[in-house]
Amino acid sequence: MELMGYHLDIEGALEEVKGKGHRLIGLQFPDGLRDFYGPVSEAVEKATGAATVISADPSYGACDLVDDEMAKVNVDALMHFGHTRMPHMARFERIPLYFVRAESNHDVRPAVEAAVRQLPGKRIGVIATTQHLHKIEHALEILRRHGFDPQVQGGDARISAPGQVVGCNYSAADKDADAYLYIGSGNFHPLGLALNTEKPIVCADPYNNEVHTMEAERRRFLKQRYGAVAAAREAQTFGVLASSKQGQLRWNMAKALKARIEKKGRKAYLILLRQFSPDYLVNFRHLDAFVSTACPRVAIDDYGRYPKPMLTPIELEMVLGDRPLDQYRLDEIHGSSI
Numbered sequence: 001m002e003l004m005g006y007h008l009d010i011e012g013a014l015e016e017v018k019g020k021g022h023r024l025i026g027l028q029f030p031d032g033l034r035d036f037y038g039p040v041s042e043a044v045e046k047a048t049g050a051a052t053v054i055s056a057d058p059s060y061g062a063c064d065l066v067d068d069e070m071a072k073v074n075v076d077a078l079m080h081f082g083h084t085r086m087p088h089m090a091r092f093e094r095i096p097l098y099f100v101r102a103e104s105n106h107d108v109r110p111a112v113e114a115a116v117r118q119l120p121g122k123r124i125g126v127i128a129t130t131q132h133l134h135k136i137e138h139a140l141e142i143l144r145r146h147g148f149d150p151q152v153q154g155g156d157a158r159i160s161a162p163g164q165v166v167g168c169n170y171s172a173a174d175k176d177a178d179a180y181l182y183i184g185s186g187n188f189h190p191l192g193l194a195l196n197t198e199k200p201i202v203c204a205d206p207y208n209n210e211v212h213t214m215e216a217e218r219r220r221f222l223k224q225r226y227g228a229v230a231a232a233r234e235a236q237t238f239g240v241l242a243s244s245k246q247g248q249l250r251w252n253m254a255k256a257l258k259a260r261i262e263k264k265g266r267k268a269y270l271i272l273l274r275q276f277s278p279d280y281l282v283n284f285r286h287l288d289a290f291v292s293t294a295c296p297r298v299a300i301d302d303y304g305r306y307p308k309p310m311l312t313p314i315e316l317e318m319v320l321g322d323r324p325l326d327q328y329r330l331d332e333i334h335g336s337s338i
């Protein structure tokens with residue numbers, strides 16, 4: 001099925017789903033794809049004979065499945081669109097889950113051709129967001145033709161395919177690369193890679209064929225985050241936030257951070273929530289700072305919306321004096337963290 005520049009392999013997924021005797025199938029989409037619930041629902045119902053129910057809640061990743069909510073209305077399978085399975089989450093699956101990847105139809109070659117002129121070194125780690133993974137081979141062919149030694153590697157148990165990057169995990173990036181080629185849009189993924197590897201990143205955006213590096217964004221970002229660390233330095237009371245989304249729940253980490261804060265003579269409260277928004281923290285306004293153990297993007301993307309400093313676990317270490325300020329790293333969730 002072709003939708004807004006994406007190929008949704010719904011036909012392949014339905015081959016897997018049909019004949020399993022499902023009676024009610026839940027459908028979960030990220031925001032950009034939910035508009036197409038109509039044709040998808042009709043195709044699923046026609047192929048399987050099951051009824052469907054559509055989740056309207058936001059879905060940001062495969063970390064955020066609605067199988068628990070759907071269980072309340074007795075769905076017996078969930079089809080999740082737009083993201084890939086996180087292998088380490090398999091042990092939490094309570095009903096059959098079917099992942100339907102959305103593959104971008106955009107040609108990555110013009111952006112990659114433009115990017116090679118800015119790549120330093122010879123050994124190049126290649127990473128891509130989920131939508132462009134099926135086109136990595138095109139990038140490798142271009143890099144080899146220009147004399148580079150491109151590398152695509154597998155990641156940890158949170159990563160479903162070689163070369164895949166998600167906003168909380170860069171484990172598929174080749175550790176020995178001289179530089180990285182990132183295929184995708186947005187700055188969050190390459191920013192994390194730039195901070196955590198301290199190597200040059202060249203970004204090739206297949207949507208507009210633009211190429212950029214990350215130095216300016218890295219400087220701007222660090223200025224903002226050191227501002228957050230400075231603002232929390234004198235904090236005496238902390239809210240340690242844990243997500244009730246199974247794929248973002250780092251409960252042991254949250255408990256360890258509370259203990260760490262209290263060891264320094266300050267006070268911490270454990271707070272569990274599903275959706276992160278300043279509205280849900282209004283009753284905790286007397287606390288001096290928060291630290292989020294959920295999706296790393298919570299503290300970063302929405303920082304300006306919170307009236308109190310919102311820290312990542314690594315930034316908390318800096319606030320408590322347990323990590324030197326020049327060792328900034330972006331928070332990652334590893335396959336072993338959950």
Ligand code: SF4
Nearest residue numbers: 060061063167168295
């Ligand atoms: S935790 Fe955040 S960055 Fe990681 S997959 Fe989920 S939504 Fe994406």
